[in-house]
Amino acid sequence: MARITLERVGHRYGHAPYALEPFDMVLEDGRSYALLGPSGCGKTTMLNIISGVVRPSEGRILLDDRDVTVVPISGRNVAQVFQFPVIYQSKSVYENLAFPLRCRRWPIARIKARVAEIADLLDLSGRLGKPAWQLTVDEKQLISLGRGLVRDDVAALLMDEPLTVIDPQMKFQLRRKLKAVSQKARHTVIYVTHDQNEAMTFADEILVMSAGKVVQRGTPQELFERPRTTYVGYFIGSPSMNVFDAEIGAGGVMIGGTPIAPGGALPSGLPTSGLRVGIRPEYASLAQPEDSDTLAATVVGVQDHGSVRIVEVAIGTARARLKLGRDIAPPSAQARIRLRRDKLCLFVDDHLIAAGI
Numbered sequence: 001m002a003r004i005t006l007e008r009v010g011h012r013y014g015h016a017p018y019a020l021e022p023f024d025m026v027l028e029d030g031r032s033y034a035l036l037g038p039s040g041c042g043k044t045t046m047l048n049i050i051s052g053v054v055r056p057s058e059g060r061i062l063l064d065d066r067d068v069t070v071v072p073i074s075g076r077n078v079a080q081v082f083q084f085p086v087i088y089q090s091k092s093v094y095e096n097l098a099f100p101l102r103c104r105r106w107p108i109a110r111i112k113a114r115v116a117e118i119a120d121l122l123d124l125s126g127r128l129g130k131p132a133w134q135l136t137v138d139e140k141q142l143i144s145l146g147r148g149l150v151r152d153d154v155a156a157l158l159m160d161e162p163l164t165v166i167d168p169q170m171k172f173q174l175r176r177k178l179k180a181v182s183q184k185a186r187h188t189v190i191y192v193t194h195d196q197n198e199a200m201t202f203a204d205e206i207l208v209m210s211a212g213k214v215v216q217r218g219t220p221q222e223l224f225e226r227p228r229t230t231y232v233g234y235f236i237g238s239p240s241m242n243v244f245d246a247e248i249g250a251g252g253v254m255i256g257g258t259p260i261a262p263g264g265a266l267p268s269g270l271p272t273s274g275l276r277v278g279i280r281p282e283y284a285s286l287a288q289p290e291d292s293d294t295l296a297a298t299v300v301g302v303q304d305h306g307s308v309r310i311v312e313v314a315i316g317t318a319r320a321r322l323k324l325g326r327d328i329a330p331p332s333a334q335a336r337i338r339l340r341r342d343k344l345c346l347f348v349d350d351h352l353i354a355a356g357i
């Protein structure tokens with residue numbers, strides 16, 4: 001496996017604006033990374049630059065200490081799995097899985113053992129003798145995944161939305177298996193997805209992208225607790241972070257004239273405008289009678305999500321959502337809301353300046 005270094009790598013397609021703005025990044029050997037962001041933000045471009053499908057218009061790429069910027073895909077020793085199955089239809093499942101190993105001239109006994117291991121992991125053991133064309137589309141995609149995983153000597157394993165065609169019931173289980181096998185092999189994995197749950201369960205670190213830039217990288221917990229911008233607050237979490245316009249007054253940070261963290265230590269030199277407060281729906285609750293510094297809210301709607309209820313409220317002109325356990329009775333039309341002050345995020349011009357006040 002390899003450490004991947006991107007030095008001032010940027011890319012434009014022809015004369016178009018940057019699809020990927022020049023940036024520096026090191027992806028550590030043996031870790032798994034998810035590239036997460038909306039359509040068109042540059043995820044696939046970054047993946048293709050790392051694989052060698054796209055030559056960046058600027059910058060250098062290194063696999064460990066080897067500069068591979070102009071080395072084509074065939075010379076980079078990377079495995080790829082795409083959104084849709086890429087397999088040999090006329091070959092058997094066994095032959096499809098064994099093919100990358102035969103190309104590396106592995107001994108037959110070792111090939112058999114490795115194919116058996118991967119087939120077992122992906123529940124393909126009973127179908128090894130079948131021609132691939134006889135399988136369903138999600139079974140074919142399992143073969144593609146198997147072909148990506150079967151070699152344990154690749155520099156990196158690159159996956160572009162690999163579970164798109166997989167049955168939703170199977171996705172969760174498969175994500176766990178993919179993570180287990182890549183951890184065991186100490187693969188350096190880069191996994192492109194739109195789906196934050198997929199990113200959170202699969203990756204050691206998530207790279208959140210927006211408009212050709214990596215706007216934050218971190219563990220799922222770091223992105224959840226300390227989003228560097230309101231964009232990351234909105235993008236990570238379900239429902240997304242509540243963000244309110246706020247002001248500084250005699251009572252400290254205030255929302256619509258109500259102090260929410262009186263006496264809290266505030267960063268010095270706060271501007272008088274552009275201040276916003278973010279709170280995750282998980283950290284907002286219905287206030288108890290003894291709570292002080294609570295916000296008056298009008299309940300707008302309640303959605304039942306099985307194990308939790310999402311309660312939407314209006315606080316002055318702002319809207320917010322709360323995530324309440326089923327053991328908590330849904331509120332009546334008027335409610336008071338408490339925000340956990342240790343979980344408040346303070347943003348100036350949409351950039352985080354303090355978490356917990």
Ligand SMILES: Nc1ncnc2c1ncn2[C@@H]1O[C@H](COP(=O)(O)OP(=O)(O)OP(=O)(O)O)[C@@H](O)[C@H]1O
Pocket residue numbers: 013016019037038039040041042043044045046194
């Ligand atoms: N071959 C190409 N030629 C010209 N422009 C391209 C090409 N491939 C991508 N782009 C443009 O580059 C930008 C980034 O695209 P990219 O496919 O990397 O984004 P993405 O985040 O992977 O999107 P999606 O999730 O929809 O696949 C987009 O504006 C896209 O239109």
